[in-house]
Amino acid sequence: MPYGWFCVLLSEELENGTVTSVRRFGREWVIFRDDEGNVGMFEPHCPHLGAHLAIGGKIEGGLLRCPFHNWGFDHQGYCRNIPYASALPGKLIREPALKGLPVVEMNRMIWAWYHPNGDRPLWEITSVPEAIDDNWRSRHSQLFEIRTVPQEIAENSVDTVHLKYVHGQAASLDINSTYDGQLRTTAIEGPMTLTDANGDKVDCLFSVHFEQIGPGLQVVRMERHVKLIMLITITPAEAEMTRLRFTFLHPDYQHDTVRQAMLEDLIEEQIGWCGPYAGVLADLPIWDNKIYLRTPLLCDGDGKIMEFRRWFAQFYA
Ligand code: FES
Ligand SMILES: [Fe+2]
Known part of the structure; x- marks a missing residue:
């Protein structure tokens, strides 16, 4: 599988406030758009106890809420809220909890940068x-x-x-x-x-x-x-x-x-x-x-x- 920017969905296929799952690059991903239009694409299982974020997950208060214990994740993969914890664990403040792909929206399409070793993007997607x-x-x-x-x-x-x-x-x-x-x-x-x-x-x-x-x-x-x-x-x-x-x-x-x-x-x-x-x-x-x-x-x-x-x-x- 080559690396590069790939169109993972058309923009119109993902409305504000929706969550879905797709198979791309040989595996499954959760992909969602928050109420402000930001898109995130991540490995689909919640790092807390492993629930599938696209099966029953919802956008609420601008965050992707896990269906199991309601942890809330933003489009960059950070956990921003655990409704029943008095403080977020330090690790969750320091680094994204979800592992995902760089995502850009261009030419009315949603593009993800895929690299088998997780390397960062080496070029920009061309605007038409x-x-x-x-x-x-x-x-x-x-x-x-x-x-x-x-x-x-x-x-x-x-x-x-x-x-x-x-x-x-x-x-x-x-x-x-x-x-x-x-x-x-x-x-x-x-x-x-x-x-x-x-x-x-x-x-x-x-x-x-x-x-x-x-x-x-x-x-x-x-x-x-x-x-x-x-x-x-x-x-x-x-x-x-x-x-x-x-x-x-x-x-x-x-x-x-x-x-x-x-x-x-x-x-x-x-x-x-x-x-x-x-x-x-x-x-x-x-x-x-x-x-x-x-x-x-x-x-x-x-x-x-x-x-x-x-x-x-x-x-x-
Ligand atoms: S498994 Fe996702 S919040 Fe617990
Ligand atoms: Fe041909």
Whole structure:
């Protein structure tokens, strides 16, 4: 399992004053949001006598209250109140009682920093201003749970040959990535002709700017007569079960039916619901069933797979 920032929930999936449990990074966590909106994510068992904090735990007075003896914990994991004790034990004043993960809310998503050795965050999660821009709209795809690891999903975007055989892309593309620390960027641009909703041919420039930030986030900025940003989040749930979700951000084209239709086509293609280009749905059976070959048998027409793997290796502790 790689380390990095991973989207553990969408912000809208955790309302103020609620507690839930999730399985991420191969284990269970309690995750809650207090009345002021602060989020905490911790190992789920109470350090007092071991009750499960998400089973009957509640937010009361701004604290997560354990269902067993009502100890109260804040979003940083400190025990702030034991209703029947005259004084908090000194250890509870000095250090957090709950063991948890660093959590940040960004791009309307809740991100946790996971590192198998508990190391502190090594970079910041990238902010995408359009995600909170009132002139932009956002929608989430369904969640795909795939029997694979984050590296295999990410490798897809340097595997240029599969774009033809899995996704039906006509021309083969040369994809050159630039690697810089936790960042991988690539850009593709070229002319293309589209058929619009009225059946008219439209010449336009197709451009894709792709940025991967660590193992858990890809930001893809596309332009093809309309603008579309995809936030692709890749989160390990179990050692070999990965959650993949696309979040689409786009300007509000409601006033412009031709553009609106072009936007819908572009979005549906990315998923693979329609269109000549089969989107991510076409990858799923491959990912679900393939194995990882440490020394693959490559040929000169293959994409730059080993270069990508050398970059990705930094995310393993
Ligand atoms: S077990 Fe949680 S307060 Fe006692
Ligand atoms: Fe693919």
